[in-house]
Amino acid sequence: MSITTQKISRLKGERPIVAVTAYDAAMAHYADAAGVDLILVGDSVGTTQLGFDTTVPVTLDMMLHHAAAVARAKPDALVVADIPFALAHDDFSSILNASRRLMQEGGAQAVKLEGGVLLAPTVERLVAAGIPVLGHIGLLPQQFHQLGGYRKFGRTDLEKDILLKDAQALEEAGCFAIIAEMMDGTLAGTIAAEIGIPLIGIGSGPHCDGQILVCNDLLGMNAGYVPSFVKQYAQIGEQAQAAFAAYAEEVRNRKFPS
Template identity: 55%
Template sequence: MTVRTVLESKQQGRPVVMVTAYDYPFARLADAAGVDMILVGDSLGNVVLGYPSTVFVTLDDMVHHTKAVRRGVQRALLVADLPFLTFHLSVDEALKAAGRLVQEGGAEAVKLEGAGRVAEVVHRLTEAGIPVVGHLGLLPQRVHALGGYRVQGRDEEEARRLLDQALALEQAGAFALVLEMVPRELAASITRRLRIPTIGIGAGPDCDGQVLVIHDLLGLTHGRVPRFVRRYAELGRLALEALQRYAADVRNRTFPTDEHSYHLAPDVAQRLADEEGGAPYGDR
């Protein structure tokens, strides 16, 4: 998958499948499943690193996890988030940060939250040859300013503002746009008006594609799950049960057994046992 094939997906009416992943094992599985785009999201702060929000994630964190995901991806287009305050201070700082994600991390595109002055950053990154995915609606990096994790664009003024921002990001050079937690009708309107594909998360079925965090869809997250998530497996429950069985087997001394063990040559084992005045371990 390339930027060109993602754009062609919209023209051909073929939904774009994106998954957010943060490490080599899950990236390999997602790639093998045939997803089109893999996003190394700064949501790794919440999902993997245990932070209360994404604002704690550093550029070094993002480079580290992008490198890990890169090693598991052969087919999908790899996108990485620019974390908090790496693209707000200046265009030069944004270019340096994006350059690290591409050069060190192996990303093929970067994603930025917001619009307004961000559109200038999108334009400069695109000019520098770094493809950009935009992100509108709920912006996790600005969750405090937005008043929490709530749907965006519900009134007419907000809806029109988001529509204008979407058009501005497209004009600035973004090749795709993530819409997070916006009303279905607004997402559909933005999708119809843009030439670039929209990728929804909590934005309804009318977007050109969808993205979910791999831990959410596999049932590996705990606590309250957003209504836009569909659980395709309950691996968290299965993992907990497996760990409980393992702990019980160790405590009951039913694991490990001889089949999980390695052995010395019989004569060596016997000599060691003779020195201790007992029988070889396997015969005790």
Template identity: 50%
Template sequence: MSGPGRNPARPHPEGHPVGGSIMASRVTVRTVLEYKEQGRPVVMVTAYDYPFARLADAAGVDMILVGDSLGNVVLGYPATVFVTLDEMVHHTRAARRGVERALLVADMPFLTFHLSVDDALRAAGRLVQEGGAEAVKLEGAGRVLEVVHRLTGAGIPVVGHLGLLPQRVHALGGYRVQGRDEAEARQLLDDAVALEQAGAFALVLEMVPRELAAAISRRLRIPTIGIGAGPDCDGQVLVLHDLLGLTQGRVPRFARRYAELGQIALEALQRYAADVRARAFPTDEHSYHMAAGEAGSRAGDAAGAPAGPGGSRSPAPAGPAGEAPWGGRPAGDASSGDAPADAPYGDR
């Protein structure tokens, strides 16, 4: 199966005559490592579909994560352990089509990297080949280290993930801060070093004390990307739906809401429903008319609505309403084919 690749209809703007624009060139594994050397923060956010991946990319986010938080915020599951590899591939493919500049990373879902190293390679291979991911992210260390080593050896860049590991929620007994005591903190630091040595090029730190995250960040050559891990990490990641105010139910305390899109969407839908019930939508502006001179043309004018953009094409020897041969349905119909079909890889 061939992967979707970069959007062929929209060549990325690398090599723009103005040159040198940071936003213009594609983010790679090397870029992310250079950011750490330059002391420049890495910006990461999740996205799970074409429109939001496209918005995140347009905003200049460096890394886009198709996280298995997909399960919670998009699919309505109670935890990430229900997310399947097929679902991750499907959503990674969708996000892929919206991304030009950012580095696209996909989460390896629950149990796809624990059965055997071969199984893990096959699963990651699907995210890369079918989904178009440029890197994969795996939770944990320990026995996962060998998988990280084999994946990087096979040319699949790996992002590590330590601290709160949501795929272990049943074992952890909830979503809580990790590494608060000395022994746990030491273990996390050792795991971080081991992941770097195994070949990971970045490391997500989730819900760990900021002091520990700072120490790990100082210790590693690869960038740490924090979520609930304080401001001293080399980068930050948030779940898109938390950031935009689209999450149903409780949002973790570590997330900042930059918009209330859920509220905006709710109000828009309520206005739409009210308009339909009041027959205030659609109007003639949203309607189509018969060809000029045909029986029943301008049937929609019966109520005296002003002609919209579509109306100008069929000026008005209006027959009385209700004369249409099919029994007086208002002019226009959804299958009229006027709307441009969406190109498979977007229209710009």
């Protein structure tokens, strides 16, 4: 049975939500067959698949391309697509058009926006237009150049107050769930208890209503930096390299084809 945004919201208090990223039909197929609840077509595609150093260069057309690929796998999991860099702060007609295209052309069932209190009015208008929204607070990767890097959020009293208000504003605006990235674990648990919608963590400790990981991270398919909070459940990258090497050796030694 297909998972809806309402089902994701109702899972709060019932059991932890399982979410992962995917960027193509093959990965979406395997994730869905494993029984995940939510597949995020993240703008992390920029750093995991497209060779960029950050998510900033990812465009709407890129997101449409990858969202459509995931949707073609026809997963039962809810498919959510990221609104790429800075679009959420454009005029409302632009963000509405981007969201509409991600749903109509990309096949997404919801969109994700980075930001809190300042974006709540935009979220409210999108929800009123029939576009489900997944919120995103804490570390906002699209602000990499402004932040100067990645760090944990919510360690000071000021940041704790800001993040709680962000979560409450997004819930009031109509988000069906919120992602909390790189947030102090104790604070994440406090916020999860304070709001009535799921708080899905990434690098935010065990007290959230669910967890999300980048598929490349959990599968061991990243040649570079692996975040400290990630658990690698496989080493697909090493296995792939070994397979390529075995193939190359057999071709050079005329063992393949036999």
